[in-house]
Amino acid sequence: MSIEVSTPNARPHSTGVDRDAVLKQWLTLRADLPQAPDWVQGVRDRALPLLQEQALPTLRDEDWRFTDLAPLYQVAWQAASPTGLQIGDLPLRTGLEGALQLICVNGFYAPHLSTTDSNLTVQSLTTLEPSLQPYLGQQPQAGDVFASLNTYSLSDVLVLRVPPNQSLEQPIHCLFITVGDLPIMAHPRLLVVAESGSVATLIEDYVSLGTAPVFTNAVSELFVAANATLNHVRLQRQSLDTFHIGKTGVTQAQDSHYRAFNLSWGAQISRHEPEVILQGAQTDTQLDGLTLAVGTQLADTHSAIAFQQPRCTARQLHKCIIDDRARAVFNGKIFVPKVAQETNAGQLSRNLLLSPKARVDTKPQLEIVADNVKCAHGATVSQLDADEVFYLQSRGLDHDSACDLLVNAFATEVIDKVPVPELRPALRQAILAQLHS
Amino acid sequence: MIIENSPVILSVQNLTAAVEGIEIIKGLSLEIKAGEIHAIMGPNGSGKSTFSKVLAGHPDYTVTGGKVLYQGKNLLELEPEERAREGVFLAFQYPLEIPGVSNLDFLRVAYNAKRKHQELEEVDIFDFDDLVHERLEVVKMDPAFLERSVNEGFSGGEKKRNEILQMALLEPTLAILDETDSGLDIDALKIVANGVNQLMRPDNATLMITHYQRLLDYIVPDFIHVMQGGRILTTGGKELALELEAKGYDWLQEGELAEVTA
Ligand SMILES: Nc1ncnc2c1ncn2[C@@H]1O[C@H](COP(=O)(O)OP(=O)(O)OP(=O)(O)O)[C@@H](O)[C@H]1O
Numbered sequence: 129m130s131i132e133v134s135t136p137n138a139r140p141h142s143t144g145v146d147r148d149a150v151l152k153q154w155l156t157l158r159a160d161l162p163q164a165p166d167w168v169q170g171v172r173d174r175a176l177p178l179l180q181e182q183a184l185p186t187l188r189d190e191d192w193r194f195t196d197l198a199p200l201y202q203v204a205w206q207a208a209s210p211t212g213l214q215i216g217d218l219p220l221r222t223g224l225e226g227a228l229q230l231i232c233v234n235g236f237y238a239p240h241l242s243t244t245d246s247n248l249t250v251q252s253l254t255t256l257e258p259s260l261q262p263y264l265g266q267q268p269q270a271g272d273v274f275a276s277l278n279t280y281s282l283s284d285v286l287v288l289r290v291p292p293n294q295s296l297e298q299p300i301h302c303l304f305i306t307v308g309d310l311p312i313m314a315h316p317r318l319l320v321v322a323e324s325g326s327v328a329t330l331i332e333d334y335v336s337l338g339t340a341p342v343f344t345n346a347v348s349e350l351f352v353a354a355n356a357t358l359n360h361v362r363l364q365r366q367s368l369d370t371f372h373i374g375k376t377g378v379t380q381a382q383d384s385h386y387r388a389f390n391l392s393w394g395a396q397i398s399r400h401e402p403e404v405i406l407q408g409a410q411t412d413t414q415l416d417g418l419t420l421a422v423g424t425q426l427a428d429t430h431s432a433i434a435f436q437q438p439r440c441t442a443r444q445l446h447k448c449i450i451d452d453r454a455r456a457v458f459n460g461k462i463f464v465p466k467v468a469q470e471t472n473a474g475q476l477s478r479n480l481l482l483s484p485k486a487r488v489d490t491k492p493q494l495e496i497v498a499d500n501v502k503c504a505h506g507a508t509v510s511q512l513d514a515d516e517v518f519y520l521q522s523r524g525l526d527h528d529s530a531c532d533l534l535v536n537a538f539a540t541e542v543i544d545k546v547p548v549p550e551l552r553p554a555l556r557q558a559i560l561a562q563l564h565s
Numbered sequence: 566m567i568i569e570n571s572p573v574i575l576s577v578q579n580l581t582a583a584v585e586g587i588e589i590i591k592g593l594s595l596e597i598k599a600g601e602i603h604a605i606m607g608p609n610g611s612g613k614s615t616f617s618k619v620l621a622g623h624p625d626y627t628v629t630g631g632k633v634l635y636q637g638k639n640l641l642e643l644e645p646e647e648r649a650r651e652g653v654f655l656a657f658q659y660p661l662e663i664p665g666v667s668n669l670d671f672l673r674v675a676y677n678a679k680r681k682h683q684e685l686e687e688v689d690i691f692d693f694d695d696l697v698h699e700r701l702e703v704v705k706m707d708p709a710f711l712e713r714s715v716n717e718g719f720s721g722g723e724k725k726r727n728e729i730l731q732m733a734l735l736e737p738t739l740a741i742l743d744e745t746d747s748g749l750d751i752d753a754l755k756i757v758a759n760g761v762n763q764l765m766r767p768d769n770a771t772l773m774i775t776h777y778q779r780l781l782d783y784i785v786p787d788f789i790h791v792m793q794g795g796r797i798l799t800t801g802g803k804e805l806a807l808e809l810e811a812k813g814y815d816w817l818q819e820g821e822l823a824e825v826t827a
């Protein structure tokens with residue numbers, strides 16, 4: 129039960145690289161990993177057999193058939209190391225003055241750059257408590273090759289624990305920066321445990337400041353306990369010589385709320401996999417996304433929502449704006465097994481093509497076994513409406529401003545829901561700026 | 566109001582225009598001077614809306630011959646937005662819905678585009694708010710409409726009112742109202758007509774397209790043109806509308822081109 133909408137265009141071809149050799153070489157990069165508690169070392173080591181069973185994907189893999197990673201395999205990546213970034217070098221504090229800001233540089237937590245709060249427990253590799261054993265590396269989604277590579281190469285981990293029944297007023301801004309003048313492979317790792325009844329808003333934010341290409345291979349594990357609410361804004365705005373692969377593994381316990389806003393306009397080739405497992409009944413999930421791809425960017429989102437209990441609700445709206453020769457991919461899986469009765473799920477993929485060479489491949493993928501459910505899905509591909517453009521022009525807006533206004537209008541449905549209002553104007557601006565770059 | 570020696574705002578000379586290769590406007594001539602109100606009537610499909618869109622610069626319509634001078638300048642070489650900033654305003658027969666663009670933002674951006682063109686300082690959000698509330702009075706519109714997306718979910722009549730609100734803000738030199746009366750209830754018609762009358766000045770002009778005498782009771786035209794088959798068949802004073810109301814269009818024969826009022 130799925131419909132597929134693809135705009136016509138040839139698929140790129142992978143060039144012949146020895147992927148096994150590439151993966152082997154990548155594994156050697158973890159040589160200088162910092163010391164970690166034994167149990168953490170165990171987590172790292174257990175990723176090795178998973179990696180040995182798997183291969184780096186190519187276009188021949190069903191899940192990667194539109195996303196050619198050949199350019200990623202051709203770069204001689206080096207291991208990332210923490211650098212002496214100074215506070216003055218940091219961009220983007222604007223608009224979020226009150227937020228707690230936790231900063232990781234090249235995957236390493238930088239406490240000297242961060243501001244924290246007593247209501248929030250922040251840990252990193254050297255201070256990891258054994259009580260985190262049930263969480264770190266335990267998201268069932270995190271077994272694929274890139275996530276396993278992250279685990280195997282775990283250089284640091286930023287851990288946030290929101291105590292039970294604690295409501296955090298301010299958003300927590302986790303800024304993952306990559307910087308350097310050599311091509312580095314960084315493995316940022318975020319672990320969030322939102323304890324029962326807690327309420328928090330997280331901004332997970334990826335930027336690159338360096339002059340050399342970067343491969344960011346990020347994994348976030350989010351545990352949303354019973355009755356907890358986690359709002360999660362994920363920004364991927366890395367520079368155009370970045371490769372970004374990110375996994376967001378979420379599990380939700382009974383009566384919890386998880387609302388995600390995945391906004392992506394950075395990186396030359398990006399892939400994001402938000403995957404939510406609804407382990408408890410009566411959960412509520414919102415999974416919204418906004419992707420902008422320009423130039424020759426390729427932006428791929430593969431999401432999955434797995435229902436496992438009755439009476440859960442999920443809403444997903446994923447929007448892509450694609451210009452020039454760029455390409456966007458959306459694949460949205462929704463699994464509703466027999467036990468998940470009274471599921472209410474809706475998924476909508478909406479795409480705006482701004483140029484004749486822009487393309488999108490969108491595929492909702494619903495697997496529904498339970499019989500007493502409401503599940504709806506849809507996909508649209510459109511262009512700017514010439515009459516709307518003319519209407520705006522007839523009121524004095526020039527052609528480009530009219531188009532901007534309409535693009536902004538398309539994006540606003542997602543941006544207006546971002547639960548950090550101070551962020552919205554900056555998001556709008558960033559998107560238009562990228563479009564004009 | 567006909568004013569002696571008042572300057573010509575719009576001069577259309579033997580205009581022909583086509584859409585998708587089909588000629589719709591077939592030799593249309595018309596002259597409008599400052600202070601005047603003109604009405605165009607005519608059967609469905611005679612080209613009234615096409616003419617209005619040609620004047621506004623819609624890209625689907627190709628001018629194949631003739632001239633259009635606006636305040637002495639060639640209107641046809643201006644982009645649609647330049648025409649708007651120079652004071653040409655078209656109130657659409659079917660105003661578009663633009664989801665996601667707030668009416669207030671849209672109005673402000675449009676207003677400032679014109680200010681900028683006039684080399685005036687753009688107004689900020691607060692000053693604009695005052696201004697727009699003042700102009701809402703012209704069409705007696707509920708401020709709640711400012712917060713909504715442009716025309717989205719507006720009733721037919723509300724859309725028409727919103728067009729006139731835009732006109733009230735942009736204060737055009739040449740307002741072209743394409744069936745602004747259709748869709749308006751009787752009270753709304755009075756309000757909108759009253760708004761349009763308030764906006765009339767000796768240095769601007771209005772061209773309204775309508776099917777009904779009723780509008781002309783409220784906005785009294787100086788000239789009525791009857792359009793058929795893409796050109797002006799006859800031109801008369803306001804009493805022509807009554808005659809049309811009584812007799813329909815059939816009695817006007819093709820070829821019976823009345824003298825074009827100078
Ligand atoms: N974009 C277009 N494509 C094809 N035909 C068109 C287009 N626009 C207008 N026409 C045709 O041109 C003719 C004139 O249309 P127009 O809308 O100007 O008429 P009108 O006089 O405004 O009619 P009404 O009184 O019904 O509003 C019609 O036959 C119409 O079908």
Ligand SMILES: [Mg+2]
Nearest residue numbers: 613614615658
């Ligand atoms: Mg018409």
